[in-house]
Amino acid sequence: MTAYRVYSKEEWTSAVKALESHYQVFVPVKDGDFHLFGLLSEGKRPDFDFQNTHLSPKSIVYPQSERMFEYSLDGEDPDAHMLKEAPKDFSPRAIVGIRPCDALAFQRVRVNFDTPRYRDPWWVSRFESTTFVGLGCNAPEATCFCTSVGGGPFSEAGLDVLLYDLGDRFLAKVLTSKGDGLLKKALGGMEADGTLVRQAESLALKVTEAMPAVVPVDGLKDKSVLELFEAPFWEDVAFGCINCGTCTYLCPTCWCFDIQDEVLGKSGDRIRNWDSCMFPLFTLHGSGHNPRGGKVARVRQRFMHKLKYYLDKYNEGVQCSGCGRCVRSCPANIDIRQVAELMNSL
Amino acid sequence: MITFKLNGREVQGEEGEYILEVAERYGVEIPTLCHHKALEPAGACRLCTVELFDGRRTRFVTACNYPIWEGMEVYTDTDEVRRGRKLIVELLLARCPEVPIIRRLAEDYGIEEPRFKKDEDDCILCGLCTRICERMGNGAISLAGRGVGLKVTTPFEIQSDLCMACGACVSVCPTGHIKLEEITKHTVKPIPSEYDMGLRGRKPIYVPYAQAVPNTPVIDRDTCMHFRTGECKICVQSCSAGAIDHAQQDEAIELRVGAIILAPGFQAFDPGRYEAYGYAENPNIVTSMEFERLLSASGPTMGHLVRPSDGKEPRRIAWVQCVGSRDVHRCDNAYCSSVCCMYAVKQAVIAKEHAGGELDCAIFYMDMRTHGKDFERYYNDARDKHGVRFIRSRIPAIETVKETGELLVPYVNEKERVVEERFDLVVLSVGLETAAEVVELAKKLGVQLTEGRFCKTDPFRPVATSREGIFVCGAFQGPKDIPQSVIEAGSAAAEAGALLSEGRNSLTLTREEPQERDCRGERLRVGVFVCRCGINIAGVVDVEAVRDYAASLPHVEYVADNLYTCSQDTQESLTEVIKEKNLNRIVVAACTPKTHEALFQETMANAGLNKYLFEMANIRNQDSWVHQEDPEAATAKAKDLVRMAVAKVTLLEPLREAELEVNQKALVVGGGVAGMTAARALSAQGYEVCLVERAQSLGGQARNLYRMWTGENIQERLEELIEAVQGDENIRVHLETELGNVEGFVGNFRTTLICRGKEEVVEHGIAVIATGAQELKPKEYLYGEDSRVVTHLELDRMFMNDESALRGIKRAVFIQCVGSREPERPYCSRVCCTHSIESALHLKELNPDMDVYILYRDIRTYGEREYLYRKARLAGILFIPFSLERKPRVSLGQGALKIDIWDPLLCQDIVMNSDLLVLAAAIVPYGDQKLARMFKVPLNEDGFFVEAHAKLGPSEFATDGVYLCGMAHYPKPIDESVAQAQAAVSRAVTLLARQKIKTSGTVAEVNPLYCSSCGVCVEVCPYKAPTMREQGPFAGKAEVNPVLCKGCGICVASCRSGAMSLKGFGNDQIMAMIAHM
Amino acid sequence: MLHYTEKIREIAGRLLKQGVVDVFIGYRKGSVPMMNNPLLIRDPGSTDLLYWDSNCALNLCNYLTGRKDRIGIVATGCVSRNIVTHIVENQISRSQLYVVGIPCTGMISHRAVIRAVGGREIIEFEEQGERFLVRGRDFEEIFEKNDFLQSNCAVCRYPNPVLYDEMLGERVPGYEGDDVYRDVEKVEQMSSEDRRGFFSRMISRCIRCYACRDACPLCYCPTCFVDESRPQWVGKSIDPVDTMTFHLLRAFHCAGRCTDCGACERACPMGIPVRQFTKKLNKDVQELFSWEAGLGLEQRPPLDVYRQDDYDGFIR
C-alpha cells in the first residue's frame, strides 16, 4: 500500500481544490489571530503554514451542538410524541492538514464512541466518512508533548495520508486505501523518488528527537487510583483554576456531552452539546447532589479521567494527544504537564 | 315543555311562548319591525312571516304572535317565505323610501326600486309607539283614521297634557318617525345626570356613577313611569335576577347613638345669580364643577375637551376666580373658599395635557392661594412648564359674541389699562357654601354657625361643635380641600371614639372560620367557574364555549358558568361544589381580582380551602369590555386567559398568613400641640402612651405664639393642655429624650430612648411622629443686623411681654414670604399671612395711629381667615404687593429702617421709613433623616415627612403602624395640627383595636442555596424585610421576615442570583402562564 | 513591575510569620510565557514562589469569595476596586484582609505581542523596566511596554489601589485623557443595523466556555443563570441567539459593578472583545448615575439603590 506522491505547493493547493467535488474539504485557514479548520466550499483559503489550529478538528466529527431528534407535542400531528431522528449529513469529508496529534486524538476518542457494545451512530458515521490527511510537524511548539503520550510529530496513527513539508513541496505518504482513493481524486503530483522519501524520513527523525518536553506518564499505570484520588496536591493544582471550559472545549480528546430538550410551542428538539467537567451542571444529580460539587473535585476529575481512569479502563495510553492546547490557552496557567508529573511521581 | 321542529331541528319551548321567542333563544334570526319583547305582539309588520307545517298542510303565520304547539314544524327561511317577505319590504319601501332600516332590508332582499308608487312617509304603522305608550299607562298617542288614512297621532291631533314626555315612543320607533316635541306640551329634555352636572342625560333607573357604593341601580321615583302612572314595569320583566320591587317604602329608622358626626359637605355656588357673567345664557360659560366633568374620562365627552355649545375644541379658556367667594357685594360669602385656586390650576394643566400644546389657558385671580402641601410647586410648574397664564385681576363682567359664541373678558392689566381678551370657553371657579337645608339641620340640632354659615368650632377642638357629642368634619366645618377633609374625618372619628371607647368591640360579630383542609399530596382537582356577569361578559364572549373548553384542560375536574359568580347564592353553591367534588384549586374567570378576589377567597376559606389556591382570569375588563366588536376573538382570548390561569393554579401551593399580637401601647414622638393632642386622644381611647420630647418642657412652637387668629389666648390654652397631659395616668412623659434606635415592625416596635445619656427600651405597637418644624432665621432684610428687624415669633414674644416700646412705634412694616416661595424653598408656609395680619391688627390695637404696611406677594387668608384680611383693610392697614423679581429692599438711613418697594398700583418706587420691620419667616422642617430611617418613612425634597397618600392617607405613613401629624407633615396652624393629631390617633386605633393582625401570605422567600449573600435585597427593600441570617446552616444568606414583607417583589426583581421569589408568583408559575399563552 | 516581586515575597513572609494572615494570595511565574499562575501559600518558607510582572492580569479578587480565613493579597487598582465591591456585597469582610497594594503600570496584552511577532511562537519573555524582550526559536525582539498594554490598562484612571494596608511603592499617575470610552462611542455612532452585525459577528466565535464569566470577580452566584433549569433562561447550544443572550445577561449583571479590570477579555480563549458589552454599561452608569464601581465602601452600586432623582426620561 505504501506509496509516495510529491506535489509542489501550488500543485497541492489545486489538488485540494479538486477534492471539493468529492468531499467536504476542511482545511486550516487563518482567522484573525489564529488558525482554525474551515470548509473550502465556504470560500476559505487554505493556509498550510501554521503551527496548529487554535481549536481542534474534533467538531468536524463531533459537533459542539448537534440536533439528535425532533418531536412534536401537537396532538393533531400524526407523529406526535415520537422521537424522529434529525436529518444528518454523512457525506464524505476530508480533513486536509490535520496534525498527527489531532489524528491520534480521534483514535483515543474512538474507544468511547465505537465499542463492541455501544456505537454512537452519528460519531461513527461521520468518523467513517472522513478521510484524514495529516501534515507532519516540522516545528513543534514548546508546549507540545505528543511524543510523551504515544504520538509524534510525524505519527501516522489515525491518518490516511501523511504529508511531509519539504520546503517547496509536499511529500504525501499514502497510508490506507481511503487515503489512496483521496489522492487519486486529487489532481497533479507525481510519484516520489527514494531521495525525497529519505529526506522526509530524516526530517521526521530529527524533529522527533528534538521534541522539547518530556512529560512522564510511565508510572501512572501502576499507581493506586485511591492514592492518586486522595493525593495532597489537588488543592494547590486547582487553586488558580477558574472552572471555565476552555481546556475541555479546546481538547481534541474530551468527549463528554449533555443532552438538552428545547421546546418551542408544540415542537421540540433534542440536542446534545459538549459538556465540560469544569461546569457546575456536570454530573449534577436530579436530587441536587453533585459528587463533583467543588472546584477541586472537578479539576481532579479532569486529570484523573485523562491520565488514570482512561488508562486503566482501555489500556490504550492516556486520554491525551499532547497537542498542548490546554497549556497554551488556560487563562490561569494550569499546566497538564506539571500535573502529570505530580501524579506520576506520587 | 313543548317540543317542535324549527328548520328541521328539534327545539323546546314553554307553553304560551310564541315562535319568535323560541327562535331567538336558539339563535335563529327572524326579521321583524314591530316586535318588542316587553310588549304583547301585534303582528303588524308581517315581516316575521314563517312557514308552518301542521302535519297535513303548509301555511304562513307571523312568528311573533303565533303560539307554539307540540309537534309543529316551522321553517323560517324557505323560498316561499323570502318571496313573501320581499313583497312586504317592497311595499314598505314604497311607503317610506328614505327610512334607513327599510332601505337596509330592501338591500337584503335584493330590491332596488319598488314597483309601486312611492310615498314620502316615514311611519310604517307598526304601532310600537302606541303600544308602549299604552304600557306606560298614558295612551297619549294612538293609531287614528282608517285605511290609507291610518296614522299615529294624538287625540284630536293637538299637543297633549296626557303625554308626560317620557320618550318611550321615541325609543321604540324603528324609523325615527316620532317627534316628541310634536306630541307633548311639556318641554322635552333628558333627565339630567346629577353626576355629570346635567351635561348628560340618564335613565329613570340608573347607577349614580360607575364607582358608586353600593354599586346597585336605583329607580328615580320622580321620573319612573310606574310611579307616575302605575303602569309599565318593563324593568320587572327584564330583570333576570328578579331584584325589582316597586312596593318598597321609605323607612324611618331610629338609632340610639353615643355621638353624631356631621359631614353634610357643601354645595357649589350657583353663578346663575350673577347676571354680569351670563352663566345662565351662554352654554360656553361653565362652572368649574361642570368643567371637571368635561375633563373626566368618564364624563359626557369621555375626557375629550369640547365646548358645550357646538362641540368644537376650544383654543382659549379662561378661568374666573372667586365666583361666590370673597364677595359681599353680589353674594354674602365674605370667606375664601380655599380650594378654587388650586383646582383652577389643576384644571388648566389637565386641559392643556388633553388638548396638546395649542390650548391657551388664562386664570384671572385676586390672590393665588396655593398654600397646600406641594401646591406651590404645582402652581410654579403650571406657569413655567405648562405655560398657564396667571392674570391678577377681578373680572367685572363677561360678554358674549353672539355670532361665534365666543366670550369677551375685560380686565385691568399690569399697566392699569382695561383690555379685553376673547375666549372660547370660560370656567367660573365657583366657591363652596353651606346648603340651606344644612343650615336648617344645624338649627334643628342646636349647633352654632359662624358668620359664613359654617359650623362653629374651637381651634383646640376643631371638630367639636357647640353641642357636646356632636362633631363635624369636611366642608361644613369650613371650606377646605380633600386632605384637610380626610384629616378632619379622622379627627371626628377620634373624638367620637373617645366618647364610645368603653363600648369598643361590644357589638362586633366574630365569624367562625372553618377548619382548613390539608390538600397536600392530593391529586390536582381544579374547578373553573366562568362568569357571564349578566350580559357584561356573555354579551360578547361565548361563555358556554369557554366553559366547555375549560373542561378539556388538564387537571380540571369541574366546570360551571354562572350568571353572576359574585352573587350570594353562587357563593353558597360554590362552597357546596368545592366540598362535594373535593376541589383543591379554583379558577374564576370573571372580572378583576381588585374588586372580587377577596370575596372568592373568602368563599374558598368557607369551603375549607386555603385561599391562596386561587386564580382569577379577567375575561371582562381585559376581554369582553375591550373586544366588544369582535366576539370571536374575545372568546378565543377568554380561552387563552382561562388556560393560563389553570396552568398557574395547578402550581400554586397553600400559603400561610402570620398572625401577630398588637402591643397596645403607643409612642408619640414630639411634645408640641400635635404630639400632646395625639397623646391625649390615645389616652382618651384607653391606651397607654409614651410621649417623648427632646426639649426640657412640653409645648413646642406654641410656646412662642401669642394669639389665635380668632383671638383666643394661646398660652392659656396651652397650659391647660400641658396640665392635662401631665395629669393623665395613661401618659408617661419623657423630656430631654431622643430616640436612639427603633427595631421591630407594626404591632411590635422596640424603641430605645436616650435621656441624658441613659438608655431605656420601650415596647409599643404604634408610633405617632409629631416632631414639628421651626421658624427660619432669615438671612436678608437686615435681620440679625438691626434689632428693629424681627420675626413673627419674636414679635409675639414682645406682645406676650407687653413691651411698652411697641406703643410708641410710628410705622411698622411687615414683609411676607421671607424664605418661603423662593427657588430654594418653593413651598408656601401657609400660616404667615394670617399671622402677619393678626399681628398688624394687634399693633393697631396698641396704637391706632400707627402706620402699618404689609408687603406681600399673595395674601393667603384662606377660609374664614379672609374676614381678618377685610378687617385689616378696614382698620387702615395698607397692603402693597410685590413680585419675586422686585422684592423690597431694606437699608439703614438716618437712624431709621429704610424700605424701598415698587408699588404696581402707583407704578413707582415708594420709600418709607419704619421703626419696626416684621419678617414673615418661613417655617422649615427639621428634615430628620435619622428618625426617617429608624421608622423607614420618607422625607420629601423640602424635608417634610411624606404621608401614605396625599389625599386619602394624610395622617399615616405607607409603613404600617407609623402615623404622622403636625408641622412635621407641613406648616399648619394650631387647629389643623390638633385635627391631624386626632386623625393620626383615629387611624392608629383602627389597628390597636384589632389586637391581632394578619399578614399576607404573598411574601417573598429566599432559596438559600441560590443566595449569593450580595445584600441587594436588604438594600432595596423599602420595608427592611430581608436580612442576612446570623446563624444556622445558612448563616450569611438572606432571609425574609414575612411580617415585614409587603409582597412588592422589588427584591425578586433585583436578585441577580435568582434566589428570591414571591410566593404565588414564582418563576415556575409565571413561566407556566407564559408557556400557555 | 518585576521589582515588586522581592517586596511581595518579603511582605508575604512577614505576614505569614507574624501570623497576621493565614494565607497569602499572589502569582507564581507561569509555565508559559506571559501567563502567570495564581498562587496561594500558607508556608512562610515558600514565598520564593511568589512572582510579579506585567502579566498578572487575571483578577485575584476571584479567589477571595467566601473564604473564611485571614488573607494577605496583592492588589492593583482594579483588583482593589473589586475587593471593595466584594466587601460591599458581603463576599468577604474587610477585617479578614491584608491588602498589599500595587501601584500598577498596566498589564501587557499577550495577544498584541503575538500579533506583533507575526504569530510566531514566543518561547521566552523578559521584562526590563519600561521595555520587554521576547525570544522565539529564531528571533528576538524588544518592545516598549506602553505600546502593548491591555486596552483597559491603556485608559485606566485608577492604577493605584483604592484600599490597602500597605503599598509597595510610590503612586503612579493614572490615565487623564477624556477618551476613555472612545471605542464605545465609535460603536454608538454606527447604525442600529451595523451594530447588530458588529456584535453578532463578534460573538460568532464564542464557544460558550464561560471563561469570561468565570474570570470575572463579580460572577460569584452559587448558581449562574445559565445553569438554571427551572426555567431555563438560556439554551446551552451554540445557537447565536442563546450565545447573545448569555453575553447580554452576563454583562447586565455587572452593570454598575464592573471595574473594567479586563479579566474577562484576557481569559477569553477566542480573543473576543467581550468588554464591549460591559464598557457600554460602564459609560452609561457614569453618565446616568455619576458612578464608577468600587471606589468606596460607603455606597452600594447604583442599581441597588433607589433615588428620587434617578433618571426616568425613558418611562412614558
Add this chain to the structure above:
Amino acid sequence: MLLKNLLEHIGLEPGRLHFSWISSAEAAKFVEVANEVNQVVEELGPARFLVKRKARVA
C-alpha cells in the same frame, strides 16, 4: 435605562422596548400607551433580533 441602552447598543431596534408607569386608575393612559407601542412595533415588523426559533446547530 441601562438595559434599554445596552439592548439598543447591540442592535435592538429603537422602539422595540418600551417602559411606562401606568397606575390601575389610568385606563386612558394604558390604552394610549398600548396603542402607541402597537403602532411602533407594527411599523418595525416582526422581531428577529434576539428571537430564537429553532436552534441553529448541526
